[in-house]
Amino acid sequence: MAQVENPSPANSDAENTVSVASYLKSNVREYGLLIALIAVMIFFQVVTNGILMKPLNLTNLILQNSYIVIMAIGMLLIIVAGHIDLSVGSVMGFIGALAAVMIVNYEINYVITIVVCLIVGIAIGAAQGFWVAYYKIPAFIVTLAGMLSFRGLTLALLNGQSIGPFPTGFQKLSSGFIPDLFGVGRPHMLTIVLGIVLSVFLLYASWKDRKERDKFGNLEEPFAFFVLKNILIVFAINYLSYIMAGYRGYPNVLIVMAVLVAAYGFLTSSTTVGRRIYALGGNVKAAKLSGVNTERLTFLTFANMGLLAAFAGLVFAARLNTATPKAGYGYELDVIAAVFIGGASTTGGVGTVTGAIIGAFLMGVMNNGMSILSIGIDWQQVIKGLVLLAAVIFDVYNKKKAG
Amino acid sequence: MNTILEMRGITKTFPGVKALSDVNLTVGEGEIHALVGENGAGKSTLMKVLSGVYPYGTYEGDIVYNGEVQKYATISDSEEKGIIIIHQELALVPLLSIAENIFLGNERAKNGVINWPVAHSEAEMLLKIVGLDKPTGTLVTNLGTGQQQLVEIAKALSKEVKLLILDEPTSSLNEQDSAALLELLLEFKAKGISSILISHKLNEVVKVADKITVLRDGQTVSTLDCDKSEEMENRIIKDMVGRELTNRFPQRTPNISDMLLEVKGWNVYHQVHADRHLIRDVNFNVRAGEIVGISGLMGAGRTELAMSLFGRAYGQKISGEVELRGQPIDVSTINKAVANGLAYVTEDRKEYGLVLENSIKVNTTLSNLEGVSKGIVIDDNAETRVGLEYKQKLNTKCSGLMQQVVNLSGGNQQKVVLSKWLFANPDVLILDEPTRGIDVNAKYEIYTIINQLAQEGKGIIFISSELPELLGMTDRIYVMNEGRMVGEMPTKDASQEKIMRMIIKDKG
Numbered sequence: 001m002a003q004v005e006n007p008s009p010a011n012s013d014a015e016n017t018v019s020v021a022s023y024l025k026s027n028v029r030e031y032g033l034l035i036a037l038i039a040v041m042i043f044f045q046v047v048t049n050g051i052l053m054k055p056l057n058l059t060n061l062i063l064q065n066s067y068i069v070i071m072a073i074g075m076l077l078i079i080v081a082g083h084i085d086l087s088v089g090s091v092m093g094f095i096g097a098l099a100a101v102m103i104v105n106y107e108i109n110y111v112i113t114i115v116v117c118l119i120v121g122i123a124i125g126a127a128q129g130f131w132v133a134y135y136k137i138p139a140f141i142v143t144l145a146g147m148l149s150f151r152g153l154t155l156a157l158l159n160g161q162s163i164g165p166f167p168t169g170f171q172k173l174s175s176g177f178i179p180d181l182f183g184v185g186r187p188h189m190l191t192i193v194l195g196i197v198l199s200v201f202l203l204y205a206s207w208k209d210r211k212e213r214d215k216f217g218n219l220e221e222p223f224a225f226f227v228l229k230n231i232l233i234v235f236a237i238n239y240l241s242y243i244m245a246g247y248r249g250y251p252n253v254l255i256v257m258a259v260l261v262a263a264y265g266f267l268t269s270s271t272t273v274g275r276r277i278y279a280l281g282g283n284v285k286a287a288k289l290s291g292v293n294t295e296r297l298t299f300l301t302f303a304n305m306g307l308l309a310a311f312a313g314l315v316f317a318a319r320l321n322t323a324t325p326k327a328g329y330g331y332e333l334d335v336i337a338a339v340f341i342g343g344a345s346t347t348g349g350v351g352t353v354t355g356a357i358i359g360a361f362l363m364g365v366m367n368n369g370m371s372i373l374s375i376g377i378d379w380q381q382v383i384k385g386l387v388l389l390a391a392v393i394f395d396v397y398n399k400k401k402a403g
Numbered sequence: 404m405n406t407i408l409e410m411r412g413i414t415k416t417f418p419g420v421k422a423l424s425d426v427n428l429t430v431g432e433g434e435i436h437a438l439v440g441e442n443g444a445g446k447s448t449l450m451k452v453l454s455g456v457y458p459y460g461t462y463e464g465d466i467v468y469n470g471e472v473q474k475y476a477t478i479s480d481s482e483e484k485g486i487i488i489i490h491q492e493l494a495l496v497p498l499l500s501i502a503e504n505i506f507l508g509n510e511r512a513k514n515g516v517i518n519w520p521v522a523h524s525e526a527e528m529l530l531k532i533v534g535l536d537k538p539t540g541t542l543v544t545n546l547g548t549g550q551q552q553l554v555e556i557a558k559a560l561s562k563e564v565k566l567l568i569l570d571e572p573t574s575s576l577n578e579q580d581s582a583a584l585l586e587l588l589l590e591f592k593a594k595g596i597s598s599i600l601i602s603h604k605l606n607e608v609v610k611v612a613d614k615i616t617v618l619r620d621g622q623t624v625s626t627l628d629c630d631k632s633e634e635m636e637n638r639i640i641k642d643m644v645g646r647e648l649t650n651r652f653p654q655r656t657p658n659i660s661d662m663l664l665e666v667k668g669w670n671v672y673h674q675v676h677a678d679r680h681l682i683r684d685v686n687f688n689v690r691a692g693e694i695v696g697i698s699g700l701m702g703a704g705r706t707e708l709a710m711s712l713f714g715r716a717y718g719q720k721i722s723g724e725v726e727l728r729g730q731p732i733d734v735s736t737i738n739k740a741v742a743n744g745l746a747y748v749t750e751d752r753k754e755y756g757l758v759l760e761n762s763i764k765v766n767t768t769l770s771n772l773e774g775v776s777k778g779i780v781i782d783d784n785a786e787t788r789v790g791l792e793y794k795q796k797l798n799t800k801c802s803g804l805m806q807q808v809v810n811l812s813g814g815n816q817q818k819v820v821l822s823k824w825l826f827a828n829p830d831v832l833i834l835d836e837p838t839r840g841i842d843v844n845a846k847y848e849i850y851t852i853i854n855q856l857a858q859e860g861k862g863i864i865f866i867s868s869e870l871p872e873l874l875g876m877t878d879r880i881y882v883m884n885e886g887r888m889v890g891e892m893p894t895k896d897a898s899q900e901k902i903m904r905m906i907i908k909d910k911g
Contacts, residue, residue, distance in 0.1 A: 212783075212784055213783075213784075213787075215784070220803075220805060270780055270781050270783065271776075271779045271780055271781060272772040272773070272776050272779050272780075272781060273779055275765065275769075275772060275781060276772070278758075278761070278765075279758050279761065279765070279769055282758035282759070282760050282761055283754075283757065283758045283759065285754060285755045286754075286755055286756055286757055286758055286769075287758065287769070288716070288737065289713075289716055289737065289747065289749060289755050289756070290737075290769045290770035290823065291714075291737045291738045291740075291741045291770050291827075292769070293738065349758065349760055349761075350760060
């Protein structure tokens with residue numbers, strides 16, 4: 001690949017134009033992860049004789065990982081802020097149990113139940129965040145206590161039994177699909193149309209962003225890279241749409257996830273709140289002395305985690321159509337692993353929402369692929385552990401080389 | 404008298420800064436040799452070279468000890484030869500006992516199993532020598548600073564010390580503890596142990612030292628025989644500060660107008676130890692367009708004063724009044740202090756000033772994100788514009804706005820910190836050691852920026868340990884010592900001797 005000259009006048013001093021090679025080098029983590037995901041997908045696609053990308057399996061893969069992805073978004077913020085939350089799995093199980101008790105045992109309307117559950121989730125997160133933010137109790141301890149307590153409360157709430165089933169309206173939260181407005185059904189036309197609309201929108205947005213950056217001499221990405229990246233994104237979106245249209249179209253939860261990813265991606269990259277969370281994770285003393293209300297931000301980050309964990313709990317309960325005492329058991333570790341595989345720094349201040357999502361899907365694809373190959377859960381755990389270690393070693397090594 | 408140590412032509416260079424240049428130091432056996440000089444003169448660096456903190460090969464010159472050239476790779480190499488250094492910040496583990504601390508890394512053990520009875524009885528003997536009457540099982544955290552110092556010395560003695568180096572040993576001690584410590588040094592001298600004493604307290608130095616070496620700007624100025632006379636102190640002060648002021652500071656015609664900031668009856672207690680009264684009834688003021696210096700030694704409380712003013716970022720039980728243009732203002736949180744026109748540029752930019760892994764752009768807007776945002780959404784282009792504006796204004800040298808600040812030189816890092824606070828548009832800037840660790844050319848640039856700010860009508864509070872800098876830059880100088888303002892003078896009437904004397908003669 002040759003160096004691409006940028007015609008912009010603002011770049012005449014050339015200090016912002018970067019060659020493809022050096023750009024790739026300085027962004028190796030981000031693209032490396034994406035390449036790893038694609039490579040793993042291709043690998044399993046081949047060794048499973050194409051089962052991985054079958055419409056049904058792909059849909060299942062997304063449904064199976066939706067709650068991990070949802071929680072990974074919240075966990076990313078927590079880890080960027082320099083903390084950890086071990087309680088999310090238990091909170092998720094607890095909220096599922098709460099929803100089941102309210103809807104099944106007390107026959108409360110499921111919409112009201114959802115609202116109440118989300119509020120309870122926020123309250124749980126806030127309660128933990130309060131100790132971390134204002135009393136400087138290490139998050140590890142506070143949320144370890146939370147993990148144990150909510151695990152116990154889940155058992156108490158359910159009396160050790162599973163409770164279900166849920167009304168169909170509630171189940172739609174996870175197992176529903178968007179309707180096909182064009183009435184064809186299969187292939188699901190709305191899904192294909194949505195894919196195209198989304199890709200056109202993304203193309204327009206990134207083109208506009210690039211032009212704006214160019215205008216202000218704020219351009220780093222080489223043009224060749226820009227083109228390549230967009231072709232890949234458009235291809236990926238439409239390919240996935242095409243496959244899913246072959247089953248029942250986009251699941252509701254995928255739409256919800258996409259909205260969450262977009263919203264939190266925007267929050268982290270383009271808002272004052274997001275910026276301040278990164279600053280506080282990067283150097284809490286400097287952030288504080290710059291007038292950032294570090295305590296309140298930490299508190300809010302945990303409250304947000306509670307909200308997302310509660311939401312994940314509802315989705316999980318809806319998917320299983322029952323609340324079980326074991327729900328969410330050990331999920332905190334999957335979520336934390338996803339965020340670290342996604343490139344977040346263990347010391348805070350570094351990480352992206354997209355990275356965390358890719359990390360979650362990387363683990364999800366491996367789970368799914370290995371299950372298809374009927375590799376036992378024992379070896380699956382071992383392999384996942386090694387992947388996590390490798391990803392973090394790669395990060396640390398990279399950082400050392402750069403520094 | 405035999406020579407125990409000879410340091411010959413020591414030169415030590417840090418990136419961009421020559422910390423030591425051809426320094427010579429000769430210490431005789433059983434001699435107390437004082438090393439004096441202003442902050443930054445190179446005393447601590449010289450001692451780090453001697454003790455192996457900076458290993459052989461990272462400096463030029465020779466260390467000859469007991470007649471042999473030494474090539475230390477680590478501190479333990481020099482300790483093995485009996486050279487023990489006691490740092491200004493004590494290196495004790497607070498939650499271990501006295502005995503455990505004394506033998507840390509040097510345990511009275513056989514095959515890894517510690518013989519506690521032996522350790523405790525030996526520790527008891529050592530404590531007797533240093534005159535500390537405490538059970539050896541006492542946790543170090545329960546001791547006062549003076550007592551901790553004695554534990555450090557006991558620890559040194561446990562290693563059969565031949566040359567003891569004390570870096571500012573009495574800076575945090577009260578008079579009684581200081582006197583006891585100096586007495587101890589004299590006892591050691593009688594036993595043939597040599598010591599190197601680094602101290603700002605010239606009265607103490609003159610009292611105990613046999614010889615005095617004066618360092619200035621990383622060079623040996625003189626080595627004096629100490630005759631314990633009153634004249635001696637004056638002679639030392641003269642050597643410490645005797646440097647010509649050439650054209651190191653940009654010219655400025657002061658344009659001083661109305662009263663801007665007034666601080667009245669300011670009191671602050673230590674962040675952790677609520678009984679330590681650090682800042683006592685401090686009053687001072689700055690006018691618009693004025694640069695006011697605050698001088699003082701390390702530990703005088705200047706940083707604590709500045710940080711406590713800036714939204715109570717330091718200390719507790721803070722009391723006093725702050726007025727801006729005659730109106731009382733609320734500076735009880737950092738946000739309020741910033742909103743009311745204060746800015747504080749920290750002395751430790753890496754620890755307190757910058758998010759090192761972030762870009763220049765991100766650091767520039769951190770304290771005024773609202774200035775580049777609509778609601779909570781940051782306008783990326785507005786942010787870039789601001790970043791470029793300050794990069795040009797302050798002439799920050801970088802590969803681009805997206806460069807991580809960790810990769811900038813000290814001077815350019817400082818410019819980013821200044822950018823951040825200029826963008827917050829304060830009325831009063833408190834600059835705490837703004838040129839620390841910055842090379843000469845970048846210093847001149849920083850000075851020029853400071854002058855510009857004063858011309859724009861801002862009030863500048865300039866904290867510095869480098870007296871020439873204060874004399875060259877300010878309009879008025881306050882002298883601070885042990886948490887109090889002990890003097891104030893227009894800069895045209897000030898001299899280094901006058902300020903130094905004010906500090907040293909202050910007996911609290």
